[in-house]
Amino acid sequence: MGRWEPNAVERLQYAAVALFLERGYAEVTVAEIAERAGLTKRTFFNHFTDKREVIFAGAAAFEADIVKHLTEVHADAKPLDAAVQALTRGGLDLTRYGEAACARRQVIASSPELQERELIKMAALARVIAKKLEDRLVPGRIALFSAQAAIAVFTAAYDAWIDDITADFATLMRQSLADMHLAIS
Amino acid sequence: MGRWEPNAVERLQYAAVALFLERGYAEVTVAEIAERAGLTKRTFFNHFTDKREVIFAGAAAFEADIVKHLTEVHADAKPLDAAVQALTRGGLDLTRYGEAACARRQVIASSPELQERELIKMAALARVIAKKLEDRLVPGRIALFSAQAAIAVFTAAYDAWIDDITADFATLMRQSLADMHLAIS
DNA sequence: TGAGTGAGTGCACTTGGTGCAATGACAGTC
DNA sequence: GACTGTCATTGCACCAAGTGCACTCACTCA
Structure with missing residues (x-):
């Protein structure tokens, strides 16, 4: 593979998921991922801040x-409903990548390090949603609680969808x- | 400081918090923490799995x-109320360590790496609480949502308490x- | 006094991650 | 066709996190 093959980022992601599934996240080195993608460790860290x-x-x-x-x-949707609607539509967009989503989920489930990262990504998403809700004049803490609850709803629905990829995601979100x-009532 | 001074773990924790406050988490090496505690890097990793x-x-x-x-x-308390009551009492136990709690919170707030770790600790706590709620015959998913909501309530109250350490924690939890x-209603 | 225990140590090693200078494929210009 | 600039990629040296293993040595107890 030549030095200037296109799509370096995609090749690295693909190689990483494949290797993580084969041998587990902790057992794979960055050098191995890069090698499989026809690149070097240094190039990996040019594209991603960490493993x-x-x-x-x-x-x-x-x-x-x-x-x-x-x-x-x-x-004039209530804040929780607004956040849930947005996450429902975003989730539906995700369901296009069915098989890749399963592989990704499996990798994350197998590694505490990756679960940490996923949690902080979701927390960041919750803060962003909360901020947008505040733009709708929802008080700060109510906005954050609504966003966090919506994220929890989404995560549960997404896990259920991974368990049965043929299910309708919008229905899972409603349930x-x-x-x-x-739980709150 | 001799090789067999007692309380190695406490000394390491104390040295770590002090150094993190002085120079920031990322700027402090494990070797430096160990040195300030009169120990070595190897001993640090005998007591803690990572930095x-x-x-x-x-x-x-x-x-x-x-x-x-x-x-x-x-x-027969409702699951959310049960979890919130337990976290209120646990939080009150924490308020004994006021100044140390502030320092700790400040360190965590300054480092994304530490925030990741905190999130996964809280997620683990939520799972444990959910499991105990299931022992009360609460259905699995309701138990998890209740526990997660209770953790969110606790985190907000704890942050408020850090902002004003003289406030009554039980009152903050109620608010x-x-x-x-x-937010849910 | 001598064997056993266990916390602490020294050392070599792997891996994640970074700074910096060099390379070389490509585009455009004269 | 030579010249120039750009930018992804690379090589190399380096630091710090984390681990395996053998070793030391203060203390205990028979």
Whole structure:
């Protein structure tokens, strides 16, 4: 593979997921990922700030997608409902990448280091959602609680969807939200 | 300081917090922490699995404390109320260590790495609480949502208490819980 | 007094991660 | 066709986190 093959980032992500599935996150070195992608360790760190990040490169796009959906939700929706609607639409966008999503989820589930990173990405997403809710004049703490609850609803629904990839994601979200209401009531 | 001075773990924790406050988490090496504690880097890693963990050594005790309080909550309390009561009592136990808690919080707030670790500790605590709620015959997903909501309530109240260490923690928890109910309703 | 225990140590090693200078494929310009 | 600039990629040296293993040595107890 020549020095100037295109799509270095995609090749690194693909190689990383494949190797993590084969041998487990901790057993794979960055040098091995880079080698499989026909690149070097130095190039890996030009594209990703650390080893975990190769799995979370899509998070920024997902966050942007959620924010876009959130701006399109009817202005007088209650904050929790607004956040849940945006996450439902964002989740539906994700369901296009079914098999890749499963592989990714499996890798994350196998490594505490990756779970840490996922939690902080979700926490950051919650803060962004909360900020957008504040733009709708929702008080700060109510906005944050709504966003956090919506993220919890989304995470539960997404896990359920990974368990049965043929299920309808919007339905899973409705069920998850109903359970959240039962839990808080 | 001789080789057999007692309280190696406490000395390492104390040295770590002091150095992190002085120069920031990332700028301090494990070797420096160990040196200030009169020990070596190797000994540090005999006591803590990694550099972050020196800040979270108390988490296991806190978790055990919460579980104990939870078992003492009246059996027919609603799951969210049960979890919130247990976390309120656990939080009150924490308020004894006021100044140390502030320093710790400040260190964590200054480092994304430490925030990641804190999030996973809280997520683990939520799972433990959820499991105990399931022992009360609360359905799995309701239990998890209740526990996560209670943790969110606790975190908000704890942050408020750090802002004003003279405030009554139980009152802050009540206010935080009320806001959570407003957010979900 | 001598064996055993266990906390602490020294050392070599792997791996994640960074700074810096060099390379070389490509585009555009004269 | 030579010249120039750009930028992804690379090589290299280096630091710090973390580990395995053998060793030391203060203390205990028979």
